[in-house]
Amino acid sequence: MGYHLASALLEEGHEVLIIEKNASYCDIINEELGSICYHGDGCEAATLTEVGTNRADMLVAVTGDDEDNLVACQIAKAKFKVPRVIARIRNPQNKLLFEKLGIDVPLSATELILEAIEKEVPTHPLTHLLTIGEKGLEIVEVRIPLSAKSIGKSVQELALPEESKLALIIPKDGKPSVPNAETVLQAYDQIIALTPPEHEGELRAILTGT
Amino acid sequence: MRVIIIGCGRVGAQLAELLDKDGHTVTILDIDANSFRRLSSEFKGTALVGNGIDQRALVRAGIEQADVLVAVTQGDNRNVMAAQIAKHIYNVPRVICRIYDPLREELYQMLGLEAFSPTTIFARLIRDKIEGKEEKRSG
Numbered sequence: 001m002g003y004h005l006a007s008a009l010l011e012e013g014h015e016v017l018i019i020e021k022n023a024s025y026c027d028i029i030n031e032e033l034g035s036i037c038y039h040g041d042g043c044e045a046a047t048l049t050e051v052g053t054n055r056a057d058m059l060v061a062v063t064g065d066d067e068d069n070l071v072a073c074q075i076a077k078a079k080f081k082v083p084r085v086i087a088r089i090r091n092p093q094n095k096l097l098f099e100k101l102g103i104d105v106p107l108s109a110t111e112l113i114l115e116a117i118e119k120e121v122p123t124h125p126l127t128h129l130l131t132i133g134e135k136g137l138e139i140v141e142v143r144i145p146l147s148a149k150s151i152g153k154s155v156q157e158l159a160l161p162e163e164s165k166l167a168l169i170i171p172k173d174g175k176p177s178v179p180n181a182e183t184v185l186q187a188y189d190q191i192i193a194l195t196p197p198e199h200e201g202e203l204r205a206i207l208t209g210t
Numbered sequence: 211m212r213v214i215i216i217g218c219g220r221v222g223a224q225l226a227e228l229l230d231k232d233g234h235t236v237t238i239l240d241i242d243a244n245s246f247r248r249l250s251s252e253f254k255g256t257a258l259v260g261n262g263i264d265q266r267a268l269v270r271a272g273i274e275q276a277d278v279l280v281a282v283t284q285g286d287n288r289n290v291m292a293a294q295i296a297k298h299i300y301n302v303p304r305v306i307c308r309i310y311d312p313l314r315e316e317l318y319q320m321l322g323l324e325a326f327s328p329t330t331i332f333a334r335l336i337r338d339k340i341e342g343k344e345e346k347r348s349g
Contacts, residue, residue, distance in 0.1 A: 043287055045313035067263055067287040070294075071314070079317055093265050097291075100298050 001062045001088070006033060017051055043071045045079060053080040061087040066094050073103045126204050129192070138197055139167070144189045147210040156181040158206055161199035168192040214239065214276045214302075216262030216292045217283035221308070223248035225280060230255045237271045240283075262292040265299070273300045281307040286314055293323050 006016045010033060019042040020026045029037040040047035042061070053059065059076040061069035066089045073085040086104045089095060098105045126140040144150060150158055155166055170176040172188035185191075185207075195203045211234045215222050218240035226238045227250060236255030239262050240246065246257045260267030262283060273279065279296040281289035286309045293307040306324040309315040315327035 043314075044311065045317065065287070067285065067291040070291050071287045074290075074321070075314070075317060078321060091264070094263075097295055097299055101294065 002060075003029060003033075005060065005062065006036065010034075010036070019047060019051060043068050043075070045075050048072075048075055048080060053082060056080070056082045058082065058084045058086065061085070063088075064090070066090055070094075070098065070101070070103070073098075074101060077102060126193075126200060136197060137163075138195050138200060140193050140195060140200070140203075142191050142193070142204065142207055144185055144187055144191065145208055145210070146187045148185075148187070148208050149210060150185050150207050151187050152184060154182050154184050155179050158185070160206060161195070161202045164193060164195040164199050164203050166191055166193050211235070211277040212272065212275055213237070213278045213280065214268070214271050214273060214296075216240075216279070216281045216289070218242075218245040218248060218257070219282065219284060220248065222280075222282045225282070226255060227253060237276075239267060239271050263288055263295065265295060268292075268295065268300070273302060276300075276302050278302065278304040278306070281305075286310055290314070290318055290323070290325075293318075293325075297323070 002018055002020070006018050006029070009016050016036055018029055018037045019040055020029065020037055021041050023039055026037045026039045038047075038051050040050070042048065042063070053076055056076070059073060059082045061072040063069055063072075069087040069089065073087050076082040077085050084104065085102070086106065087098055089098060089105055089108045090110065092108050092111050095105050095108070126142045128138055129141055130139040131137070132139060160166070166179050168176055168191070169179045169183060169185075170190040170192070171186060177183075191207060193203060213229050213234050213236050215226050215236065215238040218226070218238050222238060222240070223245075226236050230236045230253055237258060238249070238255060239258050239260045241259065241261050243259045249257060258267070258271050260270060262268065262281060273296060276296070279293065279302045281292040283289055283292070289307040289309060293305045296302040297305045304324070306326070307318070309318060309325045309327055310329050312327045312330045315325045315330065318325040
């Protein structure tokens, strides 16, 4: 990551120095980006002194280990008064600690990937029970979550998509019933519904959206 | 007192035994279960497998009720991080860590940690012994 970061920064005209423990990576970087790589341990105060960290405007710690990034940033800040220190973290739980210690932490890769996954996976999925008819209508089951906007609304008020019908409501306490236009939805109601597949997303959003 | 020790190396294990004998409640954490072989069969404390910089492991080890946390793993940076998690996130009253590198030890003492460098301590100890002997001879 450091390599690509450096490459991009160099292109923008910044003065960049990379500190890398592994001698062969160091050689590769020096060959490809010019003599900008120093072979050493960025967590050692001695190393940071040697490379002139006191002149730096910013230190970015992107090793694979959160603890190493922490220490490099702390030394840079406390000993060399580097104005801005940024660290990459693997474990999102560490974010609070780093921020308390004055280290900026961008969203971790873990958090970004989780966000991307959650966007794809609906949190309250409809369970597909059966596909019927030539049109491929789906019979689906869904439970109304506690925070749903649909709670307290009548079936009529819900404005369900066309051809979507609520066939059965099974309340948490009580008997199953066939709903009509005036039936009001409650939390934890189990709904059996009929829907064309293309309206499924909309139905889910109306019933379980928060 | 309730003490959590991170790292069951030679020092960690010995410290655990000493505190245990003195009647303290000791929990020792190490990522390698094999390291617990260093503990004697009389050890009455708790040995847990876990990573000292993983907050979930620390909570399992009882950090929320701990009076003291000692970080003595083989890695200076891990010790420093565990110590700071204990201090800044969990407000453990007393936090002690080993930092082999004398320069980092100095920095972290400045930042408010009880940090000790065996390197410095031992070098000074030997110097004192050498100089002590030389004085005796010339005197």
